[in-house]
Amino acid sequence: MSSRRKFLHSAVVSSAAVLTGEKLFAGSLYTGNPVLNDPIVISTWDFGKAANATAWEILNKGGRALNAVEAGVMVPEADESNQSVGYGGLPDRDGKVTLDACIMDENYNCGSVMCLEHIVHPISVARMVMEKTPHIILAGDGALQFALANGFTKQNLLTPKSEHDWKEWLKTAKYEPVKNIENQLYDKKEGAMPGGPKNHDTIGMLAMDKAGNFSGACTTSGMAYKIHGRVGDSPIIGAGLYVDNEVGGATATGVGEEVIRIVGAHLIVELMRQGLSPEAACKEGVERIIKRNPKKAKEVQVGFLALNKKGEFGAYCLQKGFTYAVRNNREEKIYTAPSIY
Numbered sequence: 001m002s003s004r005r006k007f008l009h010s011a012v013v014s015s016a017a018v019l020t021g022e023k024l025f026a027g028s029l030y031t032g033n034p035v036l037n038d039p040i041v042i043s044t045w046d047f048g049k050a051a052n053a054t055a056w057e058i059l060n061k062g063g064r065a066l067n068a069v070e071a072g073v074m075v076p077e078a079d080e081s082n083q084s085v086g087y088g089g090l091p092d093r094d095g096k097v098t099l100d101a102c103i104m105d106e107n108y109n110c111g112s113v114m115c116l117e118h119i120v121h122p123i124s125v126a127r128m129v130m131e132k133t134p135h136i137i138l139a140g141d142g143a144l145q146f147a148l149a150n151g152f153t154k155q156n157l158l159t160p161k162s163e164h165d166w167k168e169w170l171k172t173a174k175y176e177p178v179k180n181i182e183n184q185l186y187d188k189k190e191g192a193m194p195g196g197p198k199n200h201d202t203i204g205m206l207a208m209d210k211a212g213n214f215s216g217a218c219t220t221s222g223m224a225y226k227i228h229g230r231v232g233d234s235p236i237i238g239a240g241l242y243v244d245n246e247v248g249g250a251t252a253t254g255v256g257e258e259v260i261r262i263v264g265a266h267l268i269v270e271l272m273r274q275g276l277s278p279e280a281a282c283k284e285g286v287e288r289i290i291k292r293n294p295k296k297a298k299e300v301q302v303g304f305l306a307l308n309k310k311g312e313f314g315a316y317c318l319q320k321g322f323t324y325a326v327r328n329n330r331e332e333k334i335y336t337a338p339s340i341y
């Protein structure tokens with residue numbers, strides 16, 4: 001190419017880039033009107049289906065998304081067969097069941113509890129932190145004291161099954177998050193999957209109500225056999241959950257340390273604000289985890305799930321097998337998220 005042609009060529013390329021950049025900036029900031037009267041709820045994993053059904057009863061009657069997500073995630077919290085959320089959750093390495101949860105509404109109000117013991121519904125304590133205190137996060141003994149002072153009752157959350165599994169684990173006491181590549185809670189073929197029974201999961205739920213308002217909730221017992229006091233991404237606003245009523249919401253499941261490093265849920269919401277679809281935004285989040293440490297990313301599971309204000313949803317994960325449940329006027333369905341590996 002002659003130098004004049006080279007100059008013209010690069011001038012055209014750069015002005016196109018400027019135009020595209022301007023267009024991207026001016027045209028795709030995603031803050032239009034929400035869809036009205038077409039509520040939807042989505043949540044992580046197959047067990048999200050039962051949780052969605054409860055949330056749907058509220059959404060379908062015109063109830064608030066905040067009430068729907070709280071009631072929805074209370075279903076797996078109370079389900080003792082679910083060993084990764086609430087009552088029946090697998091304990092830490094000292095045999096203590098410690099729960100993490102957070103909730104966020106359409107006005108950036110949020111509440112969170114971390115490392116909370118003895119309370120079946122940490123999500124409701126998180127909501128109370130949001131609504132009745134000037135704070136956002138309560139942790140450990142303080143969170144328990146607050147819950148007990150506000151009418152929650154103390155319960156033993158360690159079921160015989162989880163105690164038995166913990167005692168088996170103690171024989172080797174090897175801390176190794178199992179890649180949760182298939183949902184063993186539902187097929188109940190414990191130990192049948194590569195790597196043995198899975199030892200971590202979370203319910204993250206996002207809902208848009210008839211008024212077009214968003215809320216989200218996220219609750220987990222975290223990584224099984226973790227060091228006592230460990231907190232994952234799930235109760236961290238911006239990591240395990242984020243909701244922005246102008247854009248939509250996102251939530252995460254999988255190894256929380258990887259999600260916290262990239263502030264996953266907030267990243268995904270901001271990518272949707274810039275015009276990415278929920279699935280493309282989730283994919284970008286997963287790719288950022290790989291970029292940080294490709295070797296580590298091959299060894300762990302992380303899944304992201306997102307919903308935008310048009311009611312579009314999508315997900316992406318590292319390893320095959322992350323499922324999510326959707327409920328709206330047209331479907332009640334479990335999807336398998338696309339994966340990198």
Ligand code: ASP
Binds near residue numbers: 202252257
């Ligand atoms: N994100 C949760 C945690 O790190 C676990 C999971 O969802 O698998 O505590």
